[in-house]
Amino acid sequence: MAVPDLVLLHPPSVMDFRKRTLLMGPVSDLIPSTPVFDMYPIGFTTMASHLESRGWEVRIANVATRMLASSRFDPDRFVRSLDAAMFGIDLHWMPHVQGALELARMVKRHHPDRPVLMGGFSASYYHADLLRGHPEVDFVLRGDSVEVPLERLSEAVEKGKGLEEVPNLTWRLDGSVKVNPLSHVPDSLDEVLIDYGLMVRKVLRYRDLEGHLPYRNWKSNPMSIAVSVRGCTHNCVNCAGSCDSFGRNFGRSSPAYRSPRLLADDVARAEEHVKGATFVVGDIRQQGRKYASEFLAELRRRKVRNEIVLELFTPCDAAFAKEVSASLDRFSVQMSPETHDEVVRKAQGKPYANVGVERSAEAFLDAGCGRFDLFFMIGLPGQTPGSVEGTVRYVERLYDRFRGKRLFPFISPLAPFLDPGGNAFEHPEKHGFKVLARTLEEHAQLSTMPSWKYVLNYETRWMTRDQIVDASYSAGLGMNDIKERMGLIPRDTAERTRSRIMAARELSGMIDAVVSKDGWNEADLAALRDSAKDLSESTVCEKEELDWTDNSFYASIPRMVGSLLRKR
Numbered sequence: 001m002a003v004p005d006l007v008l009l010h011p012p013s014v015m016d017f018r019k020r021t022l023l024m025g026p027v028s029d030l031i032p033s034t035p036v037f038d039m040y041p042i043g044f045t046t047m048a049s050h051l052e053s054r055g056w057e058v059r060i061a062n063v064a065t066r067m068l069a070s071s072r073f074d075p076d077r078f079v080r081s082l083d084a085a086m087f088g089i090d091l092h093w094m095p096h097v098q099g100a101l102e103l104a105r106m107v108k109r110h111h112p113d114r115p116v117l118m119g120g121f122s123a124s125y126y127h128a129d130l131l132r133g134h135p136e137v138d139f140v141l142r143g144d145s146v147e148v149p150l151e152r153l154s155e156a157v158e159k160g161k162g163l164e165e166v167p168n169l170t171w172r173l174d175g176s177v178k179v180n181p182l183s184h185v186p187d188s189l190d191e192v193l194i195d196y197g198l199m200v201r202k203v204l205r206y207r208d209l210e211g212h213l214p215y216r217n218w219k220s221n222p223m224s225i226a227v228s229v230r231g232c233t234h235n236c237v238n239c240a241g242s243c244d245s246f247g248r249n250f251g252r253s254s255p256a257y258r259s260p261r262l263l264a265d266d267v268a269r270a271e272e273h274v275k276g277a278t279f280v281v282g283d284i285r286q287q288g289r290k291y292a293s294e295f296l297a298e299l300r301r302r303k304v305r306n307e308i309v310l311e312l313f314t315p316c317d318a319a320f321a322k323e324v325s326a327s328l329d330r331f332s333v334q335m336s337p338e339t340h341d342e343v344v345r346k347a348q349g350k351p352y353a354n355v356g357v358e359r360s361a362e363a364f365l366d367a368g369c370g371r372f373d374l375f376f377m378i379g380l381p382g383q384t385p386g387s388v389e390g391t392v393r394y395v396e397r398l399y400d401r402f403r404g405k406r407l408f409p410f411i412s413p414l415a416p417f418l419d420p421g422g423n424a425f426e427h428p429e430k431h432g433f434k435v436l437a438r439t440l441e442e443h444a445q446l447s448t449m450p451s452w453k454y455v456l457n458y459e460t461r462w463m464t465r466d467q468i469v470d471a472s473y474s475a476g477l478g479m480n481d482i483k484e485r486m487g488l489i490p491r492d493t494a495e496r497t498r499s500r501i502m503a504a505r506e507l508s509g510m511i512d513a514v515v516s517k518d519g520w521n522e523a524d525l526a527a528l529r530d531s532a533k534d535l536s537e538s539t540v541c542e543k544e545e546l547d548w549t550d551n552s553f554y555a556s557i558p559r560m561v562g563s564l565l566r567k568r
């Protein structure tokens with residue numbers, strides 16, 4: 001088999017997570033990933049789609065899912081067995097920093113002559129540090145749109161050409177770091193390709209199903225993604241994807257949108273390959289209601305049958321909910337008011353009222369929404385432990401008001417990291433945060449701490465790390481009690497969750513006792529390792545509560561085969 005031009009590798013958050021005692025806590029309860037953040041970024045698919053459309057051969061290898069799938073899988077042996085003209089590793093969100101750096105070292109050790117590329121939000125933010133302090137990293141492609149720069153870089157690598165003309169590239173020349181202009185920042189997403197059939201073809205070509213899965217649970221809860229926007233018009237203080245952060249770090253002064261027709265094409269093509277929910281990234285009203293109406297009309301014309309998951313960044317009116325309902329067979333909605341406290345919400349960057357949240361939920365639930373998910377968070381500016389308790393009480397009132405309807409509130413900590421590049425990280429004093437790690441190395445070191453309390457890279461003026469952890473477990477217990485009392489989850493599920501939270505809390509205390517001693521080491525924690533592993537997933541709720549559909553990977557097989565036969 002020919003050597004691929006590029007192998008894209010996705011690391012686990014901590015490379016040797018299987019050998020360490022890590023109580024990862026509820027940090028990933030509300031996303032499809034496991035606590036090792038095994039979901040690779042959508043950028044892998046758009047980069048691979050772009051290069052493949054230009055004749056390059058790209059392989060995706062999700063090292064994290066393979067490590068989770070088999071204890072016998074040896075990442076070092078696997079990396080040694082690979083070859084490629086260039087290796088790419090994502091460092092998009094900061095929780096991957098330790099895994100990404102370790103994986104880069106592994107690649108360099110086995111393939112010293114092959115260049116190692118990193119990309120993603122965090123790599124862009126730390127681009128110069130990566131090149132200065134990490135000889136295992138040869139290139140960083142900066143910004144939110146690196147498909148075209150990657151093609152230029154691949155050409156330069158293949159032909160041994162100079163790199164001065166590759167846009168967005170940070171690289172090394174004779175030991176000094178070169179920073180090419182961040183000049184490729186397209187103002188529209190219409191040139192971006194998402195080849196939804198790519199994964200199926202690659203699985204067959206490389207006989208590697210696990211390595212191409214976007215995340216471990218994809219087979220039981222398959223989901224596809226359509227991206228409406230890069231950039232954001234909002235400014236949530238913790239977020240590196242905010243308007244201010246895009247301007248500061250990724251050279252983007254305004255969001256780039258995908259045209260409604262192409263976005264609807266994406267959704268329809270996703271349905272040809274995957275029977276499961278399609279998540280539309282970005283509030284489709286961000287560019288205005290006209291954009292949203294055009295997109296919905298395009299979907300209506302295409303008679304989409306998959307469940308469509310939409311995001312609301314701000315409250316909506318009943319007319320919008322009705323329009324969605326008239327356009328889609330099945331749809332669900334997600335909204336993140338973060339807290340019941342409107343003052344705290346405003347400090348977090350979301351200046352809207354509870355009445356708007358409730359009206360939106362009512363409008364969508366009345367319009368036939370499959371489920372309306374509400375996400376609340378712990379660790380916000382101005383938020384105290386008492387305020388978190390208030391959020392739990394508010395959730396109870398919501399359950400009461402929407403009794404019998406498909407409203408699903410969730411609460412989890414803002415963890416593990418404030419995003420480097422976000423407003424809170426850049427101006428912690430102003431927003432009431434204390435940042436406990438600044439550099440790549442400090443974050444990598446935090447990542448390997450034995451419990452999630454010590455991994456948090458921040459405290460707030462209102463809550464210490466201890467209080468954030470304690471409030472998270474208390475809120476988890478409170479939510480669980482409410483759901484049981486209202487008959488929303490069976491008693492045995494509630495009992496399981498309750499036991500898990502209590503056990504996690506107890507284990508957290510046991511880890512504290514070890515860590516408080518001078519000179520502690522990993523061996524002192526060995527007896528706690530299995531418990532930590534068992535208690536690191538579905539801590540404050542069962543992950544299945546987030547699943548959108550009852551489909552499985554196997555329900556998608558006929559579509560995948562059909563798409564292969566049609567060669568699309």
Ligand code: SF4
Nearest residue numbers: 232234236239241242
């Ligand atoms: S968290 Fe806030 S700032 Fe970040 S992408 Fe979502 S709406 Fe935009």
